[in-house]
Amino acid sequence: MKIKLIGNTSGLLAGVNYLSEDLNFTIANDGYPILVVNRPGPIEIKVSNGQGGIFFEKKIHFYRALGLWLEYFKKGKEFHVVEHPQFETSGVMIDASRNAVLTTDGLKMLLRKMAVMGLNLAMLYTEDTYEVPEYPYFGYMRGRYSEKEIETCDDYADKLGIEMVPCIQTLAHLREALKWNYSNEFRDTEDILLVGEPKTYEFLRNIIKAATKPYRTNRIHIGMDEAHQLGLGNYLKKNGYHNRFEIMNQHLKEVVQITKELGLKPMIWSDMYFRLGSKSGDYYDKDATIPEEIIKEIPDVQMVYWDYYHTEEDHYERMLTMHKLLVDEPVFAGGLWTWNGIAPNYGKAFRTTEAALKINKKLGIKEVFATIWGDNGAETPIQTALLGMQLYAEHTYHQEVSLEHLSERFEFCTDCPLEHFLLLNKFDETPGVMKDNLFESNPSKFLLWQDILIGLYDKNIEGFPMGQHYKKLIQPLHDAQKNSRGMNLLFHFYEELARVLSVKAELGIELKTAYDKADQEAVHTCLGKLAFLKQNVEKLRLAHKKLWFSTNKPFGWEVLDIRYGGLLTRICTAEERIQEWLHDPSTKVEELEEARLFYDGIYNFGEEGTLGRNLYHRIVTVGVFSD
Incomplete structure (x- = not known):
């Protein structure tokens, strides 16, 4: 449609142009007139006379309001809508350190979606x-991003009313940065810096200067979370044992001094203070004392109080109250659960977000954001975060958010039901x-990657109709692919994943059962399914690759190529081993001779209501994957 903006549009037109294609409108002198007024107060949109x-x-607020206005105008009636912002700042943290690094076009796509939703903070998490x-x-x-790439995205974000903030690490979570020999003299453990070492602070000054230079904001997130072995590596050898609270404060003072000299305002993740105050090292220990x-x-x-796990409102109220003993205005960071495996966990994301944001509003917290982590290879596509982002956005402008309201807004903002x-x-x-899925089960991940012959999770899924479950998803995903403008690559990938899992999910169980019975006909049927898998795993890989390259840089894809390559090769080996047995049943397939045990290991919760959860290297083998 055509619209004509009347009034003070200074500083708005560049952003309007960025959004015009996504929202299907143009600016024209003969367009529908819209008076634009910048004034203190809530968002207000209307059509009358x-x-x-x-x-x-x-x-x-203008860009959210523009989207709202277009959404309501399509209904063909006069309207008057008012929204009251609940937070001063609300946005997302985008993980660019777990292999998937968004291209500038990928980042711009996300920034446009944020603007229409009304989210005004974009943190770019870059460890190295x-x-x-x-x-x-x-x-x-x-x-890694060049200075020019970040500067370009920061300019783009600013035109849309979004503050981009660098989010780095200055103590722990630096394994990838510290694996090179240049860091030998300032490394405490493989992922923690050596506190008190002058070369550490020379390094930090250099990386902080580089990290902040392309951004117009003077804010920086300097990390400092999960330094579990702080002071227990080279620091211990050099200095002996010291109180770890004191080590933390000593280091933080040094880093804050650097940021002060550079004119920066730092924030940190808060967990180390709470962990050190807990006898069990638990961040969320209600008995922790600092x-x-x-x-x-x-x-x-x-x-920054981060919490992606709890569904109880009283938990968030207690933790935020404890944070207020440390600082006057804590920031809250929730999670969109894009890191569970190869698919998002919307159930847990919604339950935790609803509880957390309700209490944040009650306690008057001014700044909130949602993390979009990409743990263990960033297998889950960034587009899946859009639904959680929309939930955050609606909570940013409403006290309560109904599913009906969320659905209407999401379809408008993303053009996808x-x-x-x-x-x-x-x-x-x-x-x-x-x-x-509150225990974070990730069967789509472990059933995709687990080995056909070894089947480490076969016992866990025994008796559940997993293949049929995934088979029922194929057609709806195919239909979604055909009816989702701009999301066809996403749904094509998941359609191919459902097709593969519909056969592979229970194939290990079928094969083991047939082998134990020496049922050659049934084993031969399994052989045919392996041929199907070879063909369709390759289709899945190509669909995943196309989706990855639509938003991400190529670096990091090699990890997923290797995973798919390993899966295909092991399918070939399974074919060969089975064919040998069919040719001579007196031989043994030793992998199939082994009894299947319930997977009872690290990352795998044994509670009722979960089938298990794990990382890639613990799914594919119990052997030494890399050491």
């Missing part, structure tokens, strides 16, 4: 995926898994 109106305070001139090995072959003298020594930083995205939740919320 042949003229529209958009009233807003912040730039991000940005250029630091002094250290050529920092982010080497990892798809000594008053330690609290007094904490430098002036924002504290909400029910299509909810199909993706069924990849892990399968038979045998509790409603909302």
